[in-house]
Amino acid sequence: MSLESNVPKGALAEKWTNYRSKMNLVAPNNKRRIEVIVVGTGLAGASAAATLGELGYKVKCFTFHDSPRRAHSIAAQGGINAAKNYQNDGDSIYRLFYDTIKGGDYRSREANTHRLAEISLEIIDQAVAQGVPLAREYGGLLANRSFGGVQVSRTFYARGQTGQQLLLGAYQALSRQISNGSVVMHNRHEMLDLVKVDGKARGIITRNLLTGKLERHAAHCVVLATGGYGNVFYLSTNAMMSNVSAAWRSVKKGALMANPCYTQIHPTCIPVSGEYQSKLTLMSESLRNDGRVWVPKNMEDVMAIREGKLKPTDIKEEDRDYYLERRYPAFGNLVPRDVASRAAKIATDEGKGVNKTGLAVFLDFEAAIQRYGNSEAISKGIANPSKDMIRKMGKEVVKQKYGNLFQMYEKITGDNPYETPMKIYPAVHYTMGGVWVDYNLQTNVPGLFALGEANFSDHGANRLGASALMQGLADGYFVIPYTIGQFLADEIRTPMIDNNSEEFVEAEKAVAERIDQILSIKGDQSVESFHRRLGKIMWEYCGMSRNAEGLNKGIQMIKDLRAEFYRDVFVPGREDDFNPELEKALRVADFLEMGEIMMADALNRNESAGGHFRSEYQSEEGEAQRNDADYAYVAAWSWDEGGNHQLHKEDLVFENVELKTRSYK
Amino acid sequence: MKLNLKIWRQKGPDSTGGFETYMVEADEHMSFLEMLDVLNEQLIHEKKEPVAFEHDCREGICGTCNMVIDGRPHGPQQGTTTCQLHMRAYKDGDTITIEPIRAKSFPIIKDLAVDRSSFDRIIQAGGYISVNTGQAPDANAIPIEKDQSSRAFDAATCIGCGACVAACPNGSAMLFTAAKISHLALLPQGKVEHTKRTSKMVAQMDKEGFGMCSNVEACEVECPKEISTDNIARMNRSFLGSIFGSEG
Structure with missing residues (x-):
């Protein structure tokens, strides 16, 4: 299968503007009779459904949550990038584009990434107009902070709750369209299959999670905004219900899963505390603006800390290894996520981990508390301030910047990060891979689109901090409302799609059979136990460091685990009832296939790039080694019902x- | 630690429910929901139906989790959602009573899960600024005083969990509704529709069957985001304004 990116011709900076001006349009009278299904109500889905509704399309929107406001975009903490250059520090659209391409280790599409940088400006305008309370300076203008992998301050933020505020903005815009009838909202409906008619995506099969009833929903096209697949690792910063099923079911109907091995392991998460652990909690990357990462230089100190004989604050300055500052003087603690995570792994692999499990490093705010305290003393004209006074004022400044994060840390760990350094460790956070899409965000299945984290297109092999919110909203507010017209302009004569056609009936029947099959296994092991075991296999063989031997082994282990699942899983309850265990079982069944394709992709990619680190391919200094001659392509995988997968390539062109x-460095 | 749990079990919206007692072994580092996970794994192992409860992000921001623990929404800790409550707050041998939110406008679905779609309908009635995508002026065109913006933020942190309704003897949704009205009213962009927004949202709140403000302010105490009842005063002023025509 040849994959056509459909990137428009012309100079990079003019592609989107020119393309947009010449695109096919759908007249208002036709929009009124064209139906669009949007699945998912995170930043991408809610913004897309709201905007398509405003344009006059008949939108049907679906979420498995009880309300559109619960989507996991809500948990994004740090911020959203935009090349506004309000700080006059040398930012520009080109620089945001360049940082993103470089940050992604040259594995994303130039034209998509440039478009993202262009649109970033409009997103901030839109959010402010909706009433999103972004942080402000005393003069009343918007504030910015820095994030990893860049040397300008272009990140807009709303305390440590930027995702919440932006999602509520999109949710409110969506609510407005629901109230005027442009969008029909289906809460607590989970998409369990895609329906194709004559090769085009024309609808979905959903399960009403309250009653268990299967429903057939038809439309002229289908937009997936269903998030990432990080939960394949069981432990991740994703929400408990985040899953790959909508995307994976679409792959099984002919869409392609692109670059699935590109997973982002976030460097600053609260470490695992025990076997019962259900999820991991992120501590925003923004903390690395002021936090310094270190481990003790001497093994005696490491052991003394683990045994509780020494406190971290007892370790003298000269006995600490601020390893990011040492190895990467130019970016220091603000290196990109993949680099920071690997460096933490190297430190703990050397035995320097600072908690009982040996899997944690320190993130220390003392220097920032002192610095801010001193500067407050000067600005308040306090001569000879006492040490206590400096710390008190410094802590107050840190509290204003990161108060909710510090509070969250204390609630979870019981430690007070104002007085002792945080302990952190990398955890699975975001997936750069996703459903393959062209420049129009259309998959290889005509009429099927994928937005936000669900697609693969803009972040290459590693996403920079504060870029996920930007991409989700860019796709939903400003890309899909235009590009969907390229498909729909040819559909204006297509009558309403009939949800009683053979294709719909067949698809519903297949879903019912799948549910029946899983319920009738009646084995002895819980869904949760299978998910946990899958996660361990993924983390061990497809985590922060991978190699061919481990991947081959991992693939076999997943196949065996999948066979065991279909032999011995126990799912309590009935299909025609509110049954969270059944929901989970269907999601885990899909993860058990997704995990295999991730490993196959990681095995195929004989290079290290961004979040994909193959230990066979590294420099003498332990840095990732790409192979541009052989692997500058998007790896897009098909998967048929028999579990056979096949690689399709889209060569990346860098002009x-x-x-x-x-x-x- | 060993715990005795008294949990409300109810098969469906129209069934009669009742308390069941369970024993569970927990660890002080577990979150409250992880403790319930352990119980559910135990029940599944015994081929019994697990306790249905709602949860998702488990980091205190999505607002999905919402149970009433020993009579208090989200349990004993101030400013804490159930998912952020950790078992170090309990000791060996404790008995914990867990039940769903009980409010007319939040019907029980099953066990601890309730239907809070009435909150969505209150927002749909007017909890937004009417601006289409693409209509926005430059983000820095209107400076907003930092403290004012910060107060708007404080109101905007509501996670829509329903603890305020659960805490109120009248099952009132005043704090939820007022928080959204305040968030938008405190910003210049939201001022334009303020009066109309207030009357529409209050009307919807009444239509959903939420009670009148009980004036006991338990909502503020139980709110995991510690949203102030000052917002209710602001809403009441502007509601009266919308009736009598003076600026709220």
């Missing part, structure tokens, strides 16, 4: 950026 070794 504007020179491919370099990524250096943050």
